[in-house]
Amino acid sequence: MKVISQTNDGFIISEKDLELRGTGEFFGTKQHGIPEFKIANLFEDVSMLKQVQGIALEIIDKDPLLENKENILLRKLVDDKFKNRIEI
Amino acid sequence: MADLEKNIQYIKGVGPNRATLLNKLGIFSLKDLITYFPREYEDRGNAKKIAELVDGEESLIYAYPVGRINEVRIRKNLMISKLIVRDETGSMLVTWYNQSYLKNIFKPNVEYKFYGKISRKYGRPEMNSPVYEEKSLNKNTGKIIPIYPLTYNLSQNVIRKIIETGLEEVKNSLEETLPEYILKKYNLYDYNTAIHQIHFPESFEKFKLARNRLVFEELFSMQLALLSLKNRYEIKKQGIEFSKDAKMSEIIDKLPFKLTKAQLKVLEEIDKDMENSKPMNRLLQGDVGSGKTVVALISAYKAVKSGYQAVIMAPTAILATQHLESFNELLSDCNIKCELLISGISKKKKDDILKRLENGEIDILIGTHAVLEENVKFKNLGLVVTDEQHRFGVRQRSLIVEKGINPDVLVMTATPIPRTLALILYGDLDISIIDELPPNRKKIETYAVTKSMEERVNNFIAKNIEEGRQCYIVCPLVEENEEINAKSVMEIYENYKNKVFKQFRVEYLHGKMRPKEKDEIMDRFKNGDIDILVSTTVIEVGVNVPNSNIMVIQNAERFGLAQLHQLRGRVGRRRISILLHFKISRKFSNY
Numbered sequence: 185m186k187v188i189s190q191t192n193d194g195f196i197i198s199e200k201d202l203e204l205r206g207t208g209e210f211f212g213t214k215q216h217g218i219p220e221f222k223i224a225n226l227f228e229d230v231s232m233l234k235q236v237q238g239i240a241l242e243i244i245d246k247d248p249l250l251e252n253k254e255n256i257l258l259r260k261l262v263d264d265k266f267k268n269r270i271e272i
Numbered sequence: 273m274a275d276l277e278k279n280i281q282y283i284k285g286v287g288p289n290r291a292t293l294l295n296k297l298g299i300f301s302l303k304d305l306i307t308y309f310p311r312e313y314e315d316r317g318n319a320k321k322i323a324e325l326v327d328g329e330e331s332l333i334y335a336y337p338v339g340r341i342n343e344v345r346i347r348k349n350l351m352i353s354k355l356i357v358r359d360e361t362g363s364m365l366v367t368w369y370n371q372s373y374l375k376n377i378f379k380p381n382v383e384y385k386f387y388g389k390i391s392r393k394y395g396r397p398e399m400n401s402p403v404y405e406e407k408s409l410n411k412n413t414g415k416i417i418p419i420y421p422l423t424y425n426l427s428q429n430v431i432r433k434i435i436e437t438g439l440e441e442v443k444n445s446l447e448e449t450l451p452e453y454i455l456k457k458y459n460l461y462d463y464n465t466a467i468h469q470i471h472f473p474e475s476f477e478k479f480k481l482a483r484n485r486l487v488f489e490e491l492f493s494m495q496l497a498l499l500s501l502k503n504r505y506e507i508k509k510q511g512i513e514f515s516k517d518a519k520m521s522e523i524i525d526k527l528p529f530k531l532t533k534a535q536l537k538v539l540e541e542i543d544k545d546m547e548n549s550k551p552m553n554r555l556l557q558g559d560v561g562s563g564k565t566v567v568a569l570i571s572a573y574k575a576v577k578s579g580y581q582a583v584i585m586a587p588t589a590i591l592a593t594q595h596l597e598s599f600n601e602l603l604s605d606c607n608i609k610c611e612l613l614i615s616g617i618s619k620k621k622k623d624d625i626l627k628r629l630e631n632g633e634i635d636i637l638i639g640t641h642a643v644l645e646e647n648v649k650f651k652n653l654g655l656v657v658t659d660e661q662h663r664f665g666v667r668q669r670s671l672i673v674e675k676g677i678n679p680d681v682l683v684m685t686a687t688p689i690p691r692t693l694a695l696i697l698y699g700d701l702d703i704s705i706i707d708e709l710p711p712n713r714k715k716i717e718t719y720a721v722t723k724s725m726e727e728r729v730n731n732f733i734a735k736n737i738e739e740g741r742q743c744y745i746v747c748p749l750v751e752e753n754e755e756i757n758a759k760s761v762m763e764i765y766e767n768y769k770n771k772v773f774k775q776f777r778v779e780y781l782h783g784k785m786r787p788k789e790k791d792e793i794m795d796r797f798k799n800g801d802i803d804i805l806v807s808t809t810v811i812e813v814g815v816n817v818p819n820s821n822i823m824v825i826q827n828a829e830r831f832g833l834a835q836l837h838q839l840r841g842r843v844g845r846r847r848i849s850i851l852l853h854f855k856i857s858r859k860f861s862n863y
Contacts, residue, residue, distance in 0.1 A: 223309050223470075224487045232484075233491050239458075240495035250500070257451045261493040262500050 274442040276303035284437050293426045294434075305438040306446075306467055309486070310418035313479065316387045316403075323361035327392040331399075334385055334407055335359045337378040357386065365398045383407040416473050435471055442467075450489060461485040501670075511551030511678040512654050518577035520570050527566070527602060534708035535563050541704050542571050545680065546578075546655075552680035558706030564684045567706070568657045569599055571682060576608050576635040580654025580679075584638045585672060587659065589614040589787060590794050595659070596638045603636075613639035613648070616788060644671050657682045730772055733822055737776055737803045742820040745806040747827075764826065765806045773804055781807040 250259040281291035299305050319332045335357035342354045353368045388402030420431050444464045466485040473479035545552035558564045572582035586592040596612045611625050611634045628634045632651035653676030733743050747760045765780040779802045781793050796802050
């Protein structure tokens, strides 16, 4: 409450908010396009996020459409994401 | 193998009633159940000695009762049961409130486990309302216990049992979701182990490994999906080169106000993108009132003057209408035809718009989700602007983009996402930020006050209304349940209308109302026919009511900071000084 009554800068507020509440509640309820995570917490898991981003880039680079046999499961993960309310 | 799609109702111990409760938590199938993860854990594994207990810590001890429970009646409705327990290092006082059935439960010479929070008063440790059981049993204590996010009427014990049953059904038969080579390379738990250990971890280390695997999967699949999407954009690289002769400055010079430096900088970036042959994919962030709409307007102007159509997609009909009004006003002598497409309009009007859109008579279409419909066809769509992006999401964005041939896309949001995060989450977008408010906007004054000051707040509201201003009262979203939210709105509304503010015109607005009703109320509020509007956060997305200068947010502690910030942005978009109150009705010290 202190934060919000002292600043009008949305970015300061959002950084603080993320820190305090994690992404689950960060965007309030219901109304956001940010994926709702079942378990990840973007504040705690930022380093994991960076790591998987690197891994994902590498894989997509080599196999853009995820057609290789070894990536069948990944194709499925992506399709599932798109199938369900893909609010990426 | 277990059927993961199996309806939750048919899992042993569930049945129709509990199924309804589970549905509220988003659990419909067996799969939902086993992926409903604990919020936290209680370590009831490592017992302490009484002498080692630390004030404020949740602890487990093994101890024998000393004597019987002593009941002390404090007042009519308050009875305390006291029990002294001891181990070889010392004694502890255990208390319960109003639990007379406990009286004869504890047997002497039997060792019990007690788990609860320790408070140390006058040197002796106390435990209030602990979980207890005989030491020889091992049900509620003695291991790491998961705590689930819950809805009322469903207890931790019940859901724990149901999840245990669910896990039993799928026992080690879950299909692996990540390729073998990834599991190996990054040293991850297999899916079965991870799912089991996340619910009932055998140790803290195993919990960490389980969580690690599941977080990996969740973030990894999001990144893969994002990159796949981006790939899809980039495969069709050839976009529109908007004309260099269609100068943004033409319209900028005509505006009745001056743009901020930040707006000009952003426009420069957009201008460059538009003239480039690569399709623009840009995220525009800016606080409420920072002037994103006019940036959209100027961009649309350039598109139209280059011979293309533009579409502006807003999250609500009210907003779309408001956009149309400002577009019509600011583009009045530019020979640009704007139209509004929302779900409420008549069939005749709609057909007419669709026809004129398809043959190119309409230059700028402004609307809600309605513009996504299949029968909405453009002659040559060149620019797509989606406003307040968080309501739309990627899929809708790609739906609208398909209506043109690689049109430029501008996504606007008022949610100030920290930049580092935005870069990761919106890996597929370039980012522009308007980090400056127009000079005529006064800083919003914000006061956090407690419920005890309600009367003063009410007097203040009354004074302002007497001066001709208007006021918003925002009720918190209790949970994702429109009915309950509507109820809390109605309670406050009744109280205001019939008691506190009976001399004023009070109205209400909530998510259960029909869009038409909502629009009507908003219209009346805008026109000044309502003094006090009691509402849920349905007003959250930008509505201009310049004369409203006070917003009272009830139970502000239930909102996120970013959300509060966006909400308060709704008051006084014009030059009136502003006061904003938080009512904090329960103890709240986090912020």
